[in-house]
Amino acid sequence: MSPQIAVLDGVTKSYGGAEVLHRTDLGFDRGVIGLLGPNGAGKSTMLRLLATAMPPTSGRIVVSDHVVTDGSPDRTAARRRLSYLPQEVGIPRRMTSFAFLDYIAVLKEWKDTGARHREVNRVLGLVGLEDRRTKRVSALSGGQRRRLALAQALMGDPDLVVLDEPTTGLDPEQRASLRGILSSYADRGAVLLATHQTEDVSALCDRVIILDDGRIRFDGSVASLIGLADGQVWIGSEVNAGALSSWRTGTGEIRSLGGVPAAGSRPAEPAVEDAYLLVRSANLIGQPR
Amino acid sequence: MSTLSDAELLRNIAAGDEAALRQLYERHAGWLLLRLNRRCGSQDLVAGALQDTFVAVWQSAGRFRGEGEVAAWLWGISIRRLISALRGHPAADPLGDDVVGAAVPVVNSAEDELLRGVEYGDVGRALRTLPPELRATLQATVIDGLTTKEAAVLLGIPQGTVKSRLRVAKSRLRDQLMPGRTS
Amino acid sequence: MTWHLGPELLDRYSDGDLDLARQSAVETHLLACADCRQLTSAKAPQDLLTDIWQGVQIATARPRMPWPLRLLRKLGLAETDAVILSASSSLYRPWLLSLVGAFVIGVGGTMMPATEQRSLYLLFAPLLPAITVAAAYDATDPIRELAAATPFSKLRIALLRTATVVAIALPVVLLAGLALPFVGADAFAWLLPSLTLTLLALTLLTWWTASVTAWVVAVLWLTVVGILRSAQQLSAVDTPFAQLAFAVAALLALAALAIRLTTHHAPGGYA
Ligand SMILES: [Zn+2]
Numbered sequence: 001m002s003p004q005i006a007v008l009d010g011v012t013k014s015y016g017g018a019e020v021l022h023r024t025d026l027g028f029d030r031g032v033i034g035l036l037g038p039n040g041a042g043k044s045t046m047l048r049l050l051a052t053a054m055p056p057t058s059g060r061i062v063v064s065d066h067v068v069t070d071g072s073p074d075r076t077a078a079r080r081r082l083s084y085l086p087q088e089v090g091i092p093r094r095m096t097s098f099a100f101l102d103y104i105a106v107l108k109e110w111k112d113t114g115a116r117h118r119e120v121n122r123v124l125g126l127v128g129l130e131d132r133r134t135k136r137v138s139a140l141s142g143g144q145r146r147r148l149a150l151a152q153a154l155m156g157d158p159d160l161v162v163l164d165e166p167t168t169g170l171d172p173e174q175r176a177s178l179r180g181i182l183s184s185y186a187d188r189g190a191v192l193l194a195t196h197q198t199e200d201v202s203a204l205c206d207r208v209i210i211l212d213d214g215r216i217r218f219d220g221s222v223a224s225l226i227g228l229a230d231g232q233v234w235i236g237s238e239v240n241a242g243a244l245s246s247w248r249t250g251t252g253e254i255r256s257l258g259g260v261p262a263a264g265s266r267p268a269e270p271a272v273e274d275a276y277l278l279v280r281s282a283n284l285i286g287q288p289r
Numbered sequence: 290m291s292t293l294s295d296a297e298l299l300r301n302i303a304a305g306d307e308a309a310l311r312q313l314y315e316r317h318a319g320w321l322l323l324r325l326n327r328r329c330g331s332q333d334l335v336a337g338a339l340q341d342t343f344v345a346v347w348q349s350a351g352r353f354r355g356e357g358e359v360a361a362w363l364w365g366i367s368i369r370r371l372i373s374a375l376r377g378h379p380a381a382d383p384l385g386d387d388v389v390g391a392a393v394p395v396v397n398s399a400e401d402e403l404l405r406g407v408e409y410g411d412v413g414r415a416l417r418t419l420p421p422e423l424r425a426t427l428q429a430t431v432i433d434g435l436t437t438k439e440a441a442v443l444l445g446i447p448q449g450t451v452k453s454r455l456r457v458a459k460s461r462l463r464d465q466l467m468p469g470r471t472s
Numbered sequence: 473m474t475w476h477l478g479p480e481l482l483d484r485y486s487d488g489d490l491d492l493a494r495q496s497a498v499e500t501h502l503l504a505c506a507d508c509r510q511l512t513s514a515k516a517p518q519d520l521l522t523d524i525w526q527g528v529q530i531a532t533a534r535p536r537m538p539w540p541l542r543l544l545r546k547l548g549l550a551e552t553d554a555v556i557l558s559a560s561s562s563l564y565r566p567w568l569l570s571l572v573g574a575f576v577i578g579v580g581g582t583m584m585p586a587t588e589q590r591s592l593y594l595l596f597a598p599l600l601p602a603i604t605v606a607a608a609y610d611a612t613d614p615i616r617e618l619a620a621a622t623p624f625s626k627l628r629i630a631l632l633r634t635a636t637v638v639a640i641a642l643p644v645v646l647l648a649g650l651a652l653p654f655v656g657a658d659a660f661a662w663l664l665p666s667l668t669l670t671l672l673a674l675t676l677l678t679w680w681t682a683s684v685t686a687w688v689v690a691v692l693w694l695t696v697v698g699i700l701r702s703a704q705q706l707s708a709v710d711t712p713f714a715q716l717a718f719a720v721a722a723l724l725a726l727a728a729l730a731i732r733l734t735t736h737h738a739p740g741g742y743a
Pocket residue numbers: 473475476477501505506507508509
């Protein structure tokens with residue numbers, strides 16, 4: 001087995017005594033890995049740790065064969081191989097789009113001016129902001145600012161791309177184009193993204209990790225996640241007794257997740273969202289809370 | 290898609306619209322590149338001049354006065370950018386025989402009255418009787434609308450030579466096209 | 473227009489093998505006919521056009537450096553360092569802050585009773601470099617987390633910013649002190665306290681944001697000046713003993729900063 005691109009080895013993170021990420025062991029290979037979980041589950045913490053934006057309380061983190069928890073030189077070496085989109089990026093408002101990316105490119109050690117400017121121009125095009133190069137950040141819409149923040153994470157040829165909710169604020173077309181971009185990065189490295197959009201996961205991810213309360217609740221392929229909900233989704237004229245969730249579909253029938261199948265209802269094809277809700281409720285696989 | 294006129298695009302560019310600059314580039318960069326290629330053999334200088342042209346358009350689109358063709362205005366900028374690039378490279382290849390031609394003048398100076406309203410064919414035939422250096426001088430000044438100083442840079446010859454060649458070329462043309470007329 | 477460019481004429485024009493008269497006829501026609509321009513443009517090498525367009529995009533968007541940075545570039549400042557400095561606006565802001573500070577001291581000082589002039593000067597002069605260093609960090613604080621995950625040396629950023637700030641603020645405050653008649657012997661007394669406060673600010677920046685740091689340093693110094701003043705000991709600032717005390721404090725602050733740096737903390741965040 002080839003060495004993994006990123007590894008968490010017994011990693012914990014606490015803030016003022018409260019553990020937000022419990023002892024975690026994970027390894028990441030090439031491909032797109034989706035991180036699902038409710039707010040406060042520890043997704044952002046895990047991504048920050050992997051992106052070397054903060055140190056873990058204990059444990060060992062390895063990125064591209066550099067042990068980032070060993071010391072500054074290794075961390076710097078790892079940072080040359082990764083890129084990171086934080087959940088919130090307050091881009092200085094007086095900067096232009098181009099100037100912001102130019103600054104980040106300098107921080108990413110693009111030393112040659114010509115090559116750096118071409119790279120900035122390339123990622124501006126990738127996120128569809130080629131006609132907003134000279135605009136100040138204050139003149140951009142919320143979605144455009146988000147895409148600008150995303151653009152810096154697409155610079156260069158990183159082994160590890162860490163994205164905290166990259167699809168927030170994107171319209172369906174932009175989301176589709178981002179999926180295309182991310183799959184091209186996943187051919188060369190690991191793309192790790194936290195999201196609330198289960199459609200992103202089913203459309204894009206080779207692997208899903210569900211985090212809750214700082215612990216891993218599920219780790220496997222999308223197919224095996226959906227498999228958990230096999231036989232749990234029903235469509236009929238009545239709500240299942242004890243259903244985890246239910247709603248009226250576009251055809252006027254009731255779709256129920258879990259519970260006792262109501263009379264006359266028939267099984268339906270489960271989706272990632274069904275499996276996610278089941279894992280969250282933990283009543284199917286019975287994991288200890 | 291909107292189909293704005295060139296002048297409208299320039300107005301939007303002056304207001305900072307980058308998409309308008311892209312549209313203008315898509316419309317005009319191609320033919321400008323080919324025409325610049327007919328004036329200078331160095332691909333680098335031509336590419337640089339074309340880039341400078343659109344950078345200049347971005348910075349000073351508001352200075353287009355809305356009279357005349359945008360295409361002619363763009364050509365005026367780009368040929369002058371090429372000339373300033375040539376100034377920085379005095380050894381760059383001067384124009385040879387192959388870039389000489391003839392057509393209706395695009396400048397309205399009185400002394401070019403001569404070439405007005407004449408059928409292309411006549412001028413062409415007349416021009417072909419001129420030696421290459423005279424044709425090149427005529428093209429630079431009459432077709433491209435350059436001053437004698439600018440033409441001197443483009444052709445790589447002293448300004449005084451441009452003036453004298455121009456004088457000779459015009460009087461020969463006059464004799465051929467309008468033999469009956471006295472100057 | 474009675475005629476347009478046919479396919480053969482277009483090909484020959486773009487290949488450059490038209491006879492001279494026709495070439496000019498084509499060019500004259502192109503100036504007047506948008507349809508034929510479009511057909512001609514399609515003959516141009518599209519790869520080259522894409523390259524040139526990229527050049528146009530970069531040249532129009534590339535941020536223009538302020539003239540002091542262009543001057544520093546000529547004096548040998550690396551281009552990437554100049555980008556770092558212009559992103560934090562750490563040239564014009566310290567300049568402005570120092571000038572405003574010097575102005576406040578000058579104008580305020582002349583309007584105050586003689587006994588207060590000294591506390592005014594001792595309050596503002598040492599604070600200016602420390603506050604301006606913090607201000608240089610303020611511009612980039614919103615992207616702290618993003619910047620932390622990049623390989624560029626955080627120490628280098630800190631040194632660049634501090635060096636430029638000190639190089640600008642120091643002469644301004646010093647000249648103001650020498651020029652103002654009421655400052656007199658204090659014109660140099662502020663240097664060591666200022667060094668202490670600047671090092672302290674850099675150390676605090678390894679924990680806190682720029683605005684918090686600036687306030688903490690300012691309030692701290694205000695308290696020190698206030699205590700000295702109420703004890704009628706302001707004149708003690710330029711005694712050898714006080715200067716020695718400031719030197720010791722500066723060394724302590726330097727040691728604290730060094731410890732923070734070796735434990736992977738730098739001004740502005742995780743190193
Ligand atoms: Zn035509």
